[in-house]
Amino acid sequence: MIELKDVSYSYPNGHNVLDNIDIRIEKGSFITILGDNGSGKSTLIRHINGLLKPSQGVVSVCGMDPASSTDIWKIRQTVGMVFQDPHSQAVGATVEEDVAFGPENLALESDEIRLRVTNAIANVGLECLEDSLLMSLSGGQLQKTAIAGVLAMVPEILIFDEVTSMLDSVSRSQIIDIVRQLNKRGHTVVYVTHHMEEALFADRVIVLENGSITSDGTPRDVFREIYASGRKVPPHLELAFRLQDAGMISPDVFPMDALSLKEEICPSR
Amino acid sequence: MEGFLFSYVAGKSILHGLDPRVKIFSVMCLSILIFRSSALVDLLVFTLLFVGLTIIAGSGLSGIRSVRPLFPIFVFIFLMHFFFTEGVALFDSQFSPTYEGLLKGSLVTVRFVLLILYGSLLTSTTRPAVITTGIERILRPLPLRRVGVTSFEIATMMSLALYFMPHLLWYAGQVKDSQLSRGSKYRRDPISGTLSLAIPVLKGSMRMADDVAMAMESRCYQGNFRTSLFELKMTTRDVLVFSFVLGVTALVLYV
């Protein structure tokens, strides 16, 4: 349903950031795009909701073309995007006002807006903060507000661009739980990150390096490949791979965290 | 944020329930009347009216207290008139305040204080988003599109400013802290100190403006027609209050 065909992109200053990208993303899947800072992740996903238009190649989202101005508003309703900095995507004074911003742009009736706002806020667990000033919220709460603001548009596809990179570890895992929950409820999720740990939950991981895709597959295959090329993987995975190479645990094991690896080695009764 | 200048204090009073357009219109009428009154006695009436409305609003003293930061300005305005109005000198010295200055200074200062107080009564009984929606609806019939903006854009700009003003102050604080912690000295030289703060803050806010614009676009902002979470509805009570304010103002101005 999302398809990028041979997409390249150069910024107006001539900086060539994407090279011949080919990606197909199925409806309902959970994709992680993994890459270091500056590898072109943000540039890539901004093609999906028409914030950027490809210099070469075609993008198609649910049969629409984000580069065409006739489809653009429909596309932006279909594709919700949450950004990195919790402070610079807020547009309202309070949580409910901010969440209402999208539906207001869609020119919905105020009853419908109210309904969507209440639902969206409940989906991210901010019920008791509906009326709070954004200035008084923590980064994690702001980021949940931003997610609610996108959910209030009722998009099919959700794109998260390094949404946890400015948060503490508690908010980080809360946000990841929300994202996984949303995928279970049927949203297609494209989750962009430079943290390998955050790529483990996906159905599929796409690794971006200097504007090109270098791996694409299940987390197990991709992390195996990264490990085989001699680069760092999360410690519990490195241990699992070493144990597998030594024939001590089954090669099918792909632990999400240290605890599940430990359960694999010596199960508690 | 409660208690800040012009901040909203939640409540359920009649004033809270009035349509923002009626409240904005009333404050405008009151401002005109206050500016036209030339006797301290008239201003006493407006002061009593303000006290009455504040009691109705139930916001207590917070409205009055929030005006405190402006106190130096009030004093300044008063002193300017007190000293620089021509007239009968109060003391026998070269730079003496005058009797006329005392009168005029009091009059101008009380007017100014009253304007601010009525303004803060409006903002303390009306959510910022409702005020901007009200202003949007007031501006909508104007031919703004001829000059290239829409009433919706103006309203959006105002709500953005409401969020970003405090945020910018917070951000400036962060930049200042990070500079201080890297050993830069502020107090020595106010000019280069201000510059070295202003430039990174300006740079940061430009980048932020880009990000915000992108986030707004992603949420389908187009600056054309949009609706509001807070739908405005004129009730009979709103119409009555509106007519009353209009009537009284016309009476005072033209009779």
Ligand SMILES: Nc1ncnc2c1ncn2[C@@H]1O[C@H](COP(=O)(O)OP(=O)(O)O)[C@@H](O)[C@H]1O
């Ligand atoms: N507006 C821009 N103009 C020119 N170059 C840019 C712009 N935005 C990003 N770049 C460059 O493009 C490259 C990829 O950036 P980006 O897509 O933001 O990477 P990522 O999101 O993976 O960190 C970087 O080298 C960056 O400097």
Ligand SMILES: [Mg+2]
């Ligand atoms: Mg990025």
